[in-house]
Amino acid sequence: xxxxxxxxxxxxxxxxxxxxxxxxxxxxxxxxxxxxxxxxxxxxxxxxxxxxxxxxxxxxxxxxxxxxxxxxxxxxxxxxxxxxxxxxxxxxxxxxxxxxxxxxxxxxxxxxxxxxxxxxxxxxxxxxxxxxxxxxxxxxxxxxxxxxxxxxxxxxxxxxxxxxxxxxxxxxxxxxxxxxxxxxxxxxxxxxxxxxxxxxxxxxxxxxxxxxxxxxxxxxxxxxxxxxxxxxxxxxxxxxxxxxxxxxxxxxxxxxxxxxxxxxxxxxxxxxxxxxxxxxxxxxxxxxxxxxxxxxxxxxxxxxxxxxxxxxxxxxxxxxxxxxxxxxx
Amino acid sequence: xxxxxxxxxxxxxxxxxxxxxxxxxxxxxxxxxxxxxxxxxxxxxxxxxxxxxxxxxxxxxxxxxxxxxxxxxxxxxxxxxxxxxxxxxxxxxxxxxxxxxxxxxxxxxxxxxxxxxxxxxxxxxxxxxxxxxxxxxxxxxxxxxxxxxxxxxxxxxxxxxxxxxxxxxxxxxxxxxxxxxxxxxxxxxxxxxxxxxxxxxxxxxxxxxxxxxxxxxxxxxxxxxxxxxxxxxxxxxxxxxxxxxxxxxxxxxxxxxxxxxxxxxxxxxxxxxxxxxxxxxxxxxxxxxxxxxxxxxxxxxxxxxxxxxxxxxxxxxxxxxxxxx
Numbered sequence: 057x058x059x060x061x062x063x064x065x066x067x068x069x070x071x072x073x074x075x076x077x078x079x080x081x082x083x084x085x086x087x088x089x090x091x092x093x094x095x096x097x098x099x100x101x102x103x104x105x106x107x108x109x110x111x112x113x114x115x116x117x118x119x120x121x122x123x124x125x126x127x128x129x130x131x132x133x134x135x136x137x138x139x140x141x142x143x144x145x146x147x148x149x150x151x152x153x154x155x156x157x158x159x160x161x162x163x164x165x166x167x168x169x170x171x172x173x174x175x176x177x178x179x180x181x182x183x184x185x186x187x188x189x190x191x192x193x194x195x196x197x198x199x200x201x202x203x204x205x206x207x208x209x210x211x212x213x214x215x216x217x218x219x220x221x222x223x224x225x226x227x228x229x230x231x232x233x234x235x236x237x238x239x240x241x242x243x244x245x246x247x248x249x250x251x252x253x254x255x256x257x258x259x260x261x262x263x264x265x266x267x268x269x270x271x272x273x274x275x276x277x278x279x280x281x282x283x284x285x286x287x288x289x290x291x292x293x294x295x296x297x298x299x300x301x302x303x304x305x306x307x308x309x310x311x312x313x314x315x316x317x318x319x320x321x322x323x324x325x326x327x328x329x330x331x332x333x334x335x336x337x338x339x340x341x342x343x344x345x346x347x348x349x350x351x352x353x354x355x356x357x358x359x360x361x362x363x364x365x366x367x368x369x370x371x372x373x374x375x376x377x378x379x380x381x382x383x384x385x
Numbered sequence: 386x387x388x389x390x391x392x393x394x395x396x397x398x399x400x401x402x403x404x405x406x407x408x409x410x411x412x413x414x415x416x417x418x419x420x421x422x423x424x425x426x427x428x429x430x431x432x433x434x435x436x437x438x439x440x441x442x443x444x445x446x447x448x449x450x451x452x453x454x455x456x457x458x459x460x461x462x463x464x465x466x467x468x469x470x471x472x473x474x475x476x477x478x479x480x481x482x483x484x485x486x487x488x489x490x491x492x493x494x495x496x497x498x499x500x501x502x503x504x505x506x507x508x509x510x511x512x513x514x515x516x517x518x519x520x521x522x523x524x525x526x527x528x529x530x531x532x533x534x535x536x537x538x539x540x541x542x543x544x545x546x547x548x549x550x551x552x553x554x555x556x557x558x559x560x561x562x563x564x565x566x567x568x569x570x571x572x573x574x575x576x577x578x579x580x581x582x583x584x585x586x587x588x589x590x591x592x593x594x595x596x597x598x599x600x601x602x603x604x605x606x607x608x609x610x611x612x613x614x615x616x617x618x619x620x621x622x623x624x625x626x627x628x629x630x631x632x633x634x635x636x637x638x639x640x641x642x643x644x645x646x647x648x649x650x651x652x653x654x655x656x657x658x659x660x661x662x663x664x665x666x667x668x669x670x671x672x673x674x675x676x677x678x679x680x681x682x683x684x685x686x687x688x689x690x691x692x693x694x695x696x697x698x699x700x701x702x703x704x705x706x707x708x709x710x
Contacts, residue, residue, distance in 0.1 A: 111571040112542070219660065220428075249427045249598055254642040254654035261653065276571055279644040283654055302650045320576040322601030324643055326624045335573055338541045 061368035062097045064299050064377040072270050073100035073123065073238060078132035080115070080122045088343045092118040093129070094294035100238070105264065105271040107285035107302075109278055109317070111339055115294040116274045120240045123272070124156055125149055136238075154184060154234035161243035163223035167215035173200070173226055174211040180233045199229040202266060203259060221252035228259065232267055239264075240272045245280060257284055279321055282306055290314045293342055293350040296369060300376030310378040313351045349381065357382045389559060389592055390416040390439075395452035397431075397438050404665040408434040410616040411452070416560065421586060421593035423603030423624070425639070426613035429661050432596050435613065436562050439594075440477050441469045457559070474505045478558035480582075482565035484545035488537040494548055495533030501555040520551040523588075524581060543574035547581065554585060560592040561585075567602065579606050600640055604628060609697070612636045615662055615672035618691060622698040632694060632705035635673045671702070679704055 080093040203225040298311040309315040352358035397409040454461040481487040499513035521529035524547040567575035620633035641655040659676040674684035
């Protein structure tokens with residue numbers, strides 16, 4: 057898996073963001089190179105929620121940050137509204153950033169502890185001089201209302217006075233302040249309780265409809281992803297395994313890794329027998345990834361071909377693509 | 386079967402700046418040898434405080450405890466600190482949520498595993514090392530001799546949690562407490578670790594208390610489940626009974642809010658509106674009544690007691706689901 061290829065790139069007018077051959081490389085303390093994202097291509101279609109799923113270390117967060125140019129990719133291109141962000145100057149990037157916003161995993165630490173809630177939500181409006189002061193103030197109220205917070209009660213309080221779920225609502229309000237086109241959510245509910253998690257997922261859906269957002273939703277939890285996504289991309293060690301619509305991908309995963317991920321989800325039913333398909337071990341070190349398909353060392357179907365040749369993404373019908381030499385039926 | 390652990394009327398309050406915080410309210414349960422109990426609840430429901438109080442780990446002066454914990458006919462709450470210490474490791478051991486902060490970052494894995502057998506079981510250095518190797522094999526770590534010499538930061542999260550488990554079972558405890566043991570781990574590793582804990586429990590005939598917020602995690606790995614809300618046990622039943630006949634509206638709401646892969650895409654998930662009640666305020670009526678869609682006037686003013694509905698199924702609700710009154 058963990059293959060390369062661009063078979064899934066379709067182009068067209070409704071492509072909001074076009075990513076091609078994106079490579080992000082880090083250097084470790086021992087001065088080794090690690091390719092956290094290793095040649096990923098992607099078209100983000102207007103109005104979709106693309107989920108990116110994988111284990112820790114698969115490069116899903118790095119991908120999100122590289123798209124935003126928060127980390128500098130080594131090579132490739134990220135085209136947004138006709139400009140290649142990787143070739144843009146700092147000022148050009150700054151002008152584009154309001155249209156691409158991000159929400160982070162830890163809602164408490166991603167809010168300034170010294171700011172009041174109104175200041176947190178107002179800051180982007182001030183930086184970009186959006187409207188008069190009174191217009192900004194009413195925008196703050198509108199945003200807080202739409203994320204389910206009562207402006208009068210929360211405006212003058214600080215982030216630490218709120219629960220994790222409420223902080224995540226504040227983060228969402230801040231991210232929406234500048235009317236972005238793309239919202240990148242990096243594990244937005246992983247730090248939350250299951251009951252609060254459902255509230256935030258529903259809120260994100262509402263915000264998407266209300267503000268006409270296109271979303272990238274990064275998560276390690278396939279069950280969470282199922283609820284919110286319109287397309288799912290499964291990553292492993294910096295490569296794409298499989299990409300497709302959630303209905304097919306969950307019912308009939310073609311990649312052995314996707315299938316292993318699905319069977320590892322705990323099922324709240326004691327009668328459900330745990331599938332024998334649990335994969336062993338940890339992902340191999342990204343400093344020295346396996347040759348060919350990167351998943352082959354843990355894959356039940358691996359053959360010599362998998363070690364020799366890297367599988368490319370190919371279409372399996374219905375807009376679903378898999379990078380595997382021996383896909384599941 | 387003889388009883389291994391009996392917790393009766395355990396109550397814990399913390400003296401805080403905001404007033405007395407009632408974390409655990411009059412909790413009772415028991416555990417038989419080899420049995421596994423899941424304690425489930427949201428953050429702030431008191432599940433962690435309950436497990437710490439049961440082990441005698443709440444030693445801070447701000448914690449006000451009452452009630453009794455009897456382990457193998459010994460009243461734990463009356464023991465001196467040194468007597469209590471002798472129970473840790475040999476009778477009760479714990480695996481924590483975050484294996485990075487729970488392990489000592491500057492000591493080698495081998496020394497950390499050998500510490501228990503050296504101190505508690507009086508093993509020689511050589512025997513303790515052998516024991517450490519044996520334990521690493523039991524938790525399915527490959528090349529245990531190599532891993533002994535490593536430091537925690539050289540291991541992955543899953544490996545560290547295996548080491549934590551090895552340390553916990555090193556002195557053959559009767560009860561293993563596992564407090565959110567897989568919450569910090571990936572889903573694939575979570576499945577491995579849960580499988581490992583279950584198989585060790587059977588192999589060593591240990592009892593297990595598995596504390597988690599995830600009903601999915603306890604479903605496949607426990608004999609019985611206690612659901613906690615606002616410091617109280619609100620429902621307790623054998624695992625199969627609980628899942629097939631949910632009585633408590635809170636448990637139902639918790640189950641419904643779990644995202645499932647069988648859900649349709651793009652649907653709205655059922656949510657539990659509102660939040661846990663403030664634990665520093667006195668509670669009138671049922672703690673869940675403010676968020677319960679079935680609540681009546683009675684629920685807001687009278688406190689329901691834990692009642693036995695048959696089949697070992699206890700619940701704290703005036704209007705239990707599926708029961709005609």
